Amino acid sequence: MALFRGREVAILGSGSYVPSKILSNDDLSHMVDTSDEWIVERTGIRERHIAAPGELTTDLAEKASIMALKDAGIRPEELDMIIVATNTPDTLFPGVGPKLQGRLNAQNAGAFDLQSGCTSCIYALTVAATGIASGIWNNVLVIGAEVLSRIIDWEDRNTCVLFGDGAGAVVLGGSNGSNGRLISAELRSDGTKSDFITLPGGLIENPASEETLREGLHYVQMKGNEVFKFVNRVLPDFLKHMCQEAGLTPKIIDWWIFHQANLRIIEGITKRLRVPSEKAVINLDRYGNTSAASTLIALHEARYDGRIKKEEKVILTSFGAGMTFGAVLYQA
Numbered sequence: 001m002a003l004f005r006g007r008e009v010a011i012l013g014s015g016s017y018v019p020s021k022i023l024s025n026d027d028l029s030h031m032v033d034t035s036d037e038w039i040v041e042r043t044g045i046r047e048r049h050i051a052a053p054g055e056l057t058t059d060l061a062e063k064a065s066i067m068a069l070k071d072a073g074i075r076p077e078e079l080d081m082i083i084v085a086t087n088t089p090d091t092l093f094p095g096v097g098p099k100l101q102g103r104l105n106a107q108n109a110g111a112f113d114l115q116s117g118c119t120s121c122i123y124a125l126t127v128a129a130t131g132i133a134s135g136i137w138n139n140v141l142v143i144g145a146e147v148l149s150r151i152i153d154w155e156d157r158n159t160c161v162l163f164g165d166g167a168g169a170v171v172l173g174g175s176n177g178s179n180g181r182l183i184s185a186e187l188r189s190d191g192t193k194s195d196f197i198t199l200p201g202g203l204i205e206n207p208a209s210e211e212t213l214r215e216g217l218h219y220v221q222m223k224g225n226e227v228f229k230f231v232n233r234v235l236p237d238f239l240k241h242m243c244q245e246a247g248l249t250p251k252i253i254d255w256w257i258f259h260q261a262n263l264r265i266i267e268g269i270t271k272r273l274r275v276p277s278e279k280a281v282i283n284l285d286r287y288g289n290t291s292a293a294s295t296l297i298a299l300h301e302a303r304y305d306g307r308i309k310k311e312e313k314v315i316l317t318s319f320g321a322g323m324t325f326g327a328v329l330y331q332a
């Protein structure tokens, strides 16, 4: 059973930030052999935001965090922990978390990065909620932030059309009984599929060398088709089972916040779950796949524009390199 026990945990506030520069499908068609028609038909993506030269993951995370803290009415010194879900930290160390903690002057908070592919944000939410439910933390800032544009091979049409930069943030804290609660979380992994999405170069397995540079091992490599099939096979039953464990059915869920990777994947899953596709929050047309930031940006937008109403039930779910997958169920 993956139901939260102990102190009830609520989402106190949210925020997001995307860089100002927009790269459209037409722009990409001048860079690689692709077209707006192909990208829209196969993915649903129309444009994505790209960080400015010198703009770092910490910069994006900071802007989303300030918005989330303001929305929550929480001062930085009231934070006990900062968890940054990211696959594109500015540097391997120091992590984005400690840098952000310093910038926010969150003097009573610990801070760390959490990296588990695009599912990192779901893992981070679960860790944060577990710490609050158990009583060791009161307020936790969770951020998903990525500058994927710096690890993409802009000559590889298989990957460069998919990804974008951005950040989403939430503040979690104890529920006051009327501001909702996290109901359950499920975190999973299938490491037998660890070769599906990789960034093989520049670290321990393939230290940076002229050869790794020549072979482009410092860029994202992906077996897109395998990922597509894996997700369509695994996610529907996983999500059904998660609903059952909470005594619910997929039909009862008011909003589905899927990882914004591909519209066809989202449509395939909603069809298999037999839920109307209008219940899926979609923003991938504007942002592309922002990896660990994707569900948190979508969550913020759906809260901010009033789509998610009090007491509605929401599932956030993601999948990514590992292959990891996971979901969090909450009541608004």
Ligand code: UT7
Residues within 6 Å of the ligand: 033, 034, 035, 038, 039, 042, 043, 118, 157, 158, 161, 197, 222, 224, 225, 226, 227, 228, 261, 262, 289, 291, 319, 320, 321
């Ligand atoms: O966060 C997790 C990240 N990963 C994912 O979510 C990836 C999941 N997978 C996908 O979204 C899809 O598999 C892709 C969008 C990556 C690819 O779509 P697909 O429908 O599976 O296409 P495909 O890989 O089977 O390729 C079909 C054709 C190929 O040409 P041929 O061999 O049929 O002549 C590709 O070379 O489309 C070609 N192609 C392109 N054509 C124009 C691949 N990329 C492009 C492109 N523009 N950008």
